[in-house]
Amino acid sequence: xxxxxxxxxxxxxxxxxxxxxxxxxxxxxxxxxxxxxxxxxxxxxxxxxxxxxxxxxxxxxxxxxxxxxxxxxxxxxxxxxxxxxxxxxxxxxxxxxxxxxxxxxxxxxxxxxxxxxxxxxxxxxxxxxxxxxxxxxxxxxxxxxxxxxxxxxxxxxxxxxxxxxxxxxxxxxxxxxxxxx
Numbered sequence: 001x002x003x004x005x006x007x008x009x010x011x012x013x014x015x016x017x018x019x020x021x022x023x024x025x026x027x028x029x030x031x032x033x034x035x036x037x038x039x040x041x042x043x044x045x046x047x048x049x050x051x052x053x054x055x056x057x058x059x060x061x062x063x064x065x066x067x068x069x070x071x072x073x074x075x076x077x078x079x080x081x082x083x084x085x086x087x088x089x090x091x092x093x094x095x096x097x098x099x100x101x102x103x104x105x106x107x108x109x110x111x112x113x114x115x116x117x118x119x120x121x122x123x124x125x126x127x128x129x130x131x132x133x134x135x136x137x138x139x140x141x142x143x144x145x146x147x148x149x150x151x152x153x154x155x156x157x158x159x160x161x162x163x164x165x166x167x168x169x170x171x172x173x174x175x176x177x178x179x180x181x
Contacts, residue, residue, distance in 0.1 A: 001080045002148065003109035004140050005133075006119040007162045008169060012109060013080040015170045023072050027081030031055060034063045041066060061091045068095060076104075086146050105180050106151040107173055109162035113137060 001016075003009035010026060017024035031049065034042040041062050048055050055063070064082055067073065083089040096102055111119075113134075120133045151157040158176040162169055 001078055001107050001109070002144060002151075003162060004111065004113075004116050004144075005136055006116040007109040007111045008166065009107075009109050010080055011166060012107070012169055012173060013078045015166075016107075016173055017078050019170075019174070020076065020078075022076040022078065024078045024080055025067055025073070025082075027060075030063045030067045030082070033067060039066075057085075057087055057091065060088070061095065064092065065095045068099065083147060085143050086150055089147055089150055103156055105158050105177055106156045107158050107160055107176070108148055108151075109160045109169065109173075111162040115163055 001009045001013045013024040013026070031045055035046045035049070036042065041059075044059060045055060045063060048059065060082065064079075068077065079092075083092050093103075116137060117130060117133050120128050121130065148157065158173070158180060160169060160172045160176060164172065
């Protein structure tokens, strides 16, 4: 599931996961689960997060691989927030290949920037100032556009108009996945 901050990808991942009976796995959820397990990997993640740093790609890949090895992911899953870069996409492809799996589809929820900014400002969080929001969106575009192009070239990308109601977006996703399957 790809989409800019505020596109609704987390909401849609949850809706779709419930409809399909598979887990929606967010980056944050994966990190929290790794820490909660108390494994060596979980302790590594905890020490990185305690310093306020971002979890590096190599550690994140290990977290993803550990999470996808759990029983509930055996029949399918939705990833929310991973991969974010081409390097992570290549790593994910390797993880899936080792398990004999491949991606079926990549859902890209596209929302006009003005709407993304309005949604973020409506949250009224302290750090949600327009210039900060626009900077986050620019960083997202720089990191993720190559990923979008990569999955489009691989004929896996499903473009979804995210400037609709929550229900409308959910229906568009189900329709796009039905056409792909």
